[in-house]
Amino acid sequence: MTTRHDRPEATTGPIWERTRRRVREEITDVALALFLDQGFENTTVDQVVAAAGISRRSFFRYFGTKEDIVFGDLAEQGPVILAALEARPDDEPVWTALRHAFAVLNAQVAPRRGLAIARLVATSPALRAAHLEKHLRWQEQLAPEVERRLGDGDAPPGLRGQAVVATALACLDAATAVWLDRGGKGGIEELERLYDQALTTVRDS
Known part of the structure; x- marks a missing residue:
């Protein structure tokens, strides 16, 4: 974000x-x-x-x-997000915990910069590739904690954690794309609202 x-x-x-x-x-x-x-x-x-x-x-x-x-130290924020996730109550729904964890990124960028970065990523193959690499690093860092929170299951170890984090990141990208289409109106608060809607859609489907 x-x-x-x-x-x-x-x-x-x-x-x-x-x-x-x-x-x-x-x-x-x-x-x-x-x-x-x-x-x-x-x-x-x-x-x-x-x-x-x-x-x-x-x-x-x-x-x-x-x-x-373009990305500044955003690519290195995985440990910061992980620390925020680990600080959430263990009995909190995993989607809610992830939502709060990703919220720590909001303090890292102003709406004007966020909109500029979103526009650049949307139009540059090189930046899209770097953006994907950043998300893959975050996914690798966050998945074990999500897996722990989910508890025992029938899926192979690691699968559910990877799937949940990948989905949460895809929701973030979808929300950002819609926010960009709307010209960044409403600032970060609107981006957060769109992200909440995307997560709710996936969670309740």
Whole structure:
């Protein structure tokens, strides 16, 4: 659902860390504007660094790849989601627990950034591939905890956990697609409502 892009600037931590965060945010803003205007594949790192007024060497101090500009540290949020899931009561329905766990991502991205990222992913094969890889990593990390919560069953070990998490992620993608079609109206709150509706549809079918 979303990265740390566009969050209010932190006022704690070493000054070098705050400076680094500001520079990273400025590069991201410049890059996203270029991606939306020219297309992700058609925009080069050289164009980004020229528009941002930095060197290639400086760019790669902040981003490992061009895809990292779009996703930020979102791909690494699997452990954060897992910790949120593990903190939910054991007797809570698994779909509800997952819904609350994924909600931790909402604080990571502002609606304007979330909409821009959704548009880029929808139009870029490279970003769709990176998005799928991110979800597969999340699925691998979350499935064992979901399997534990489901208890014993007749299915082969691991199957139900993988299936539930994959379905929850598919619901998130479906909600994001509809939110994007509607122009991101209603912000993150509307995206959450659409996600709830998607999960309810699957759960009650």
